[in-house]
Amino acid sequence: MNLERLLERFCRYVRVDTTAVPNAGRYPSSAGQLELGELIADELEELGLEDVEQDAHGLVWATLPSNARHPIDAIALCAHFDTSPETTGKNVKPVVWRRYEGGDLTLPGDKTKVLRVADNPNLKEYVGRTIVTTDGTTLLGADDKAGLAVIIEAVAYLTEHPELSHGPIRLCFTCDEEIGHGVDHLDPKKLAAVCCYTLDGGGHDMIDVETFSADLAVVTVHGVNIHPSIGKGRMTNALRATARFLELLPKEMSPETTDGRDGFLHPYHMEGGVAEVRMNVLLRDFDDAKLFEQQQLLHRIAAQVEQEYPKAQVDVQVAPQYRNMAAGLAKEPRAVAYAEQAHRNLGRIPEKTIIRGGTDGSRLTELGVPTPNLSTGEQNPHSPLEWCCLEDLGAAAEVLVELAQVWARRGK
Numbered sequence: 001m002n003l004e005r006l007l008e009r010f011c012r013y014v015r016v017d018t019t020a021v022p023n024a025g026r027y028p029s030s031a032g033q034l035e036l037g038e039l040i041a042d043e044l045e046e047l048g049l050e051d052v053e054q055d056a057h058g059l060v061w062a063t064l065p066s067n068a069r070h071p072i073d074a075i076a077l078c079a080h081f082d083t084s085p086e087t088t089g090k091n092v093k094p095v096v097w098r099r100y101e102g103g104d105l106t107l108p109g110d111k112t113k114v115l116r117v118a119d120n121p122n123l124k125e126y127v128g129r130t131i132v133t134t135d136g137t138t139l140l141g142a143d144d145k146a147g148l149a150v151i152i153e154a155v156a157y158l159t160e161h162p163e164l165s166h167g168p169i170r171l172c173f174t175c176d177e178e179i180g181h182g183v184d185h186l187d188p189k190k191l192a193a194v195c196c197y198t199l200d201g202g203g204h205d206m207i208d209v210e211t212f213s214a215d216l217a218v219v220t221v222h223g224v225n226i227h228p229s230i231g232k233g234r235m236t237n238a239l240r241a242t243a244r245f246l247e248l249l250p251k252e253m254s255p256e257t258t259d260g261r262d263g264f265l266h267p268y269h270m271e272g273g274v275a276e277v278r279m280n281v282l283l284r285d286f287d288d289a290k291l292f293e294q295q296q297l298l299h300r301i302a303a304q305v306e307q308e309y310p311k312a313q314v315d316v317q318v319a320p321q322y323r324n325m326a327a328g329l330a331k332e333p334r335a336v337a338y339a340e341q342a343h344r345n346l347g348r349i350p351e352k353t354i355i356r357g358g359t360d361g362s363r364l365t366e367l368g369v370p371t372p373n374l375s376t377g378e379q380n381p382h383s384p385l386e387w388c389c390l391e392d393l394g395a396a397a398e399v400l401v402e403l404a405q406v407w408a409r410r411g412k
């Protein structure tokens with residue numbers, strides 16, 4: 001793998017500001033995503049790919065056609081252009097630390113930002129390698145520009161090595177994944193692949209095979225407002241009723257107190273006053289049945305609050321967001337099995353992991369395209385302390401090259 005070219009590619013992509021903007025009222029939510037899409041579409045043309053297209057919604061598509069004489073099922077590779085709105089992605093100045101010597105890294109643009117070994121014990125594995133960080137004032141955007149760079153470098157490698165047999169590989173790069181809209185305009189039929197791989201995972205050699213199942217509850221508490229001077233016996237303060245609602249949410253079912261396979265209920269936004277309060281609550285579990293129990297619990301709590309505040313009315317509206325991909329992946333067992341095989345062929349030990357969140361892949365899997373998620377080397381996403389290791393990016397690209405060959409050997 002040409003690591004220097006991969007590094008240049010990665011740094012070129014992170015310098016384009018593609019921060020997603022919540023509630024922007026347009027798609028994609030920021031112009032930078034279109035700019036990066038154009039740049040990448042040009043690069044794909046230069047590589048000689050077919051069907052290169054930036055569609056009306058800013059998604060970029062391309063095909064690396066099969067070079068084999070026998071029929072091979074098409075697979076797809078997917079990554080997203082946008083970066084998280086949690087930290088700015090404007091004026092990203094990647095800092096490259098060659099032959100990392102170990103120890104803490106003080107970021108040059110903001111000396112208060114220090115990548116400490118104490119907080120990142122896995123840094124010890126990376127002594128002697130090339131680390132890329134931010135300058136401390138922005139995020140890095142390895143989530144998911146590492147995914148973009150890895151996919152395109154792997155495809156470039158395949159075009160340069162015609163002796164490596166592969167089937168059709170479809171590429172699809174999406175917008176606004178970080179704000180939950182990555183798949184809004186992605187037609188699974190247009191992918192035309194038996195399965196897809198998102199390159200949007202942390203670390204190395206991990207295959208995410210499960211995501212949370214997710215619902216969003218909007219809780220509206222209606223009170224009775226009246227001038228406080230005559231409030232006795234007449235006022236019902238929605239703020240107090242909402243506080244009671246929050247108190248009744250079990251603390252042992254919160255993100256602050258759970259990990260691993262345990263789900264949670266997460267109130268994360270509230271607005272309102274005496275007359276009415278609206279609160280958003282995330283429902284999350286790996287098990288759909290337990291997700292439904294969370295919904296029932298919210299309704300029971302609402303009933304109890306209404307009992308304690310007889311003039312209050314508590315509405316709970318639950319809408320589905322995405323579902324655990326495990327069930328959908330079972331429909332195309334080759335997707336994960338071949339990814340594991342590709343790692344083993346390279347002498348690596350793949351680890352099957354679960355994500356306490358969702359990916360474009362959870363929605364895609366729901367839409368009928370089984371889509372596990374692969375490591376790209378990103379670390380500490382969404383933060384000014386985000387970093388990645390160049391050798392991990394290279395390793396992820398090698399996995400894709402090998403994966404294409406596993407499908408070519410076995411994939412029909």
Ligand SMILES: [Zn+2]
Nearest residue numbers: 143144177200
């Ligand atoms: Zn991502």
